[in-house]
Amino acid sequence: MSEPVTNIMDLRALARRRVPRAFFEYADRGSYDESTLHENRAALARLRLRQRVMIDVDNRSLATEIVGQPVSMPLAIAPTGLTGLQHGSGEIHGARAAARAGIPFCLSTMSICSIEQVRAATDTPFWFQVYVMRDRGFTRELISRAREAGCSALMLTADLTVQGQRHREIKNGLAVPPKITLRNLFDIASKPRWAWNVLRAPSRSFGNLEGRIGGADSLTTLAQWIANQFDPTLSWQDLAWIRELWPGKLIVKGIMDAEDARLAAEHGVDAIVVSNHGGRQLDGAPATIDVLPQIVDAVGGRIEVLFDSGITSGQDLLKALALGARAGLIGKAFLYGLGAMGEAGVTQAIEIIRRELSVTMALTGQRDARCISPDILLR
């Protein structure tokens, strides 16, 4: 019998065995030399926690609010593309597991299950992440579909108007629409459980992009497709237009600089996500945890600061809270759970982080996740 799963890296090991290599590596790897991918985790690991004792920590509360929405803990599921290819119906499983756990799920523009399919399969509002396309009419359409589906926040991703090169993506021949090549045929044949779940799913291609991805005769690499479709002219001036289309909660994701954080606050967004896209975009960018304090300082409480890139444990999450984040998002940790065990794996990933956060709060003498200060870190 194999050992029980006790942490996120166990889920990663299982996912690696169960998901075809091209899709596992799409999730797992970073851009260029992957220096930022590694630094995200290394910088979190370097921070030391202050052990405190003789404090009553019997009743601990993890509950808080993110953009005004009550959550059971300061965590959300980050938007991820191709999620339905880590596990069939992956977006639906992710949304359901998050809802059950009392945390937000964010659906990506580049999801396999469409906004409408996820809406039909769930009863808790989810967030929608939008990529601004060159075709602004289509972008408007995406946002109005999210409104129609009752999405409770819109997340505008700012750090991928041009894709950072990912070597594994090219070497694995990842294409739009996703396809089976000779290279991954044997791999897929050896993963019948994965294939069965994908075949049963309501969608096997980018569900939100019907009519925009061409047929099998117009295959293109992911990077080429993005270059053709995503709008590299995106600027702060476009925010007023997006605000008009979306009067609800608006989050801008991909902020790594204090000046950009200030600009976001001035442009009337409700929150930002300090993120380097999980080390998938600008390689050479610092770890997100290293820029978090200056960004929190720059916005001075005007807007909420969320955090992602590198969280693989409750300890990581606690460190981000200590440095001023309202909550953290998980991309890879979520996908490892999904790839390992579908919906149950997502639940397990969330509960692993919840337990670690709760225990680490106790051991640092903390009772309330809303009141974690830099005091818990050793300087």
Ligand SMILES: Cc1cc2nc3c(=O)[nH]c(=O)nc-3n(C[C@H](O)[C@H](O)[C@H](O)COP(=O)(O)O)c2cc1C
């Ligand atoms: C496989 C994968 C796909 C992603 N796709 C998107 C996406 O479609 N939109 C987006 O805004 N961010 C996307 N991201 C970035 C995540 O939202 C998040 O910023 C990142 O995963 C956080 O780092 P972590 O993976 O270390 O948790 C993706 C990340 C991964 C790993």
Ligand SMILES: CCCCC(=O)C(=O)O
């Ligand atoms: C699938 C297109 C891009 C999704 C994304 O943001 C990522 O891969 O990081």
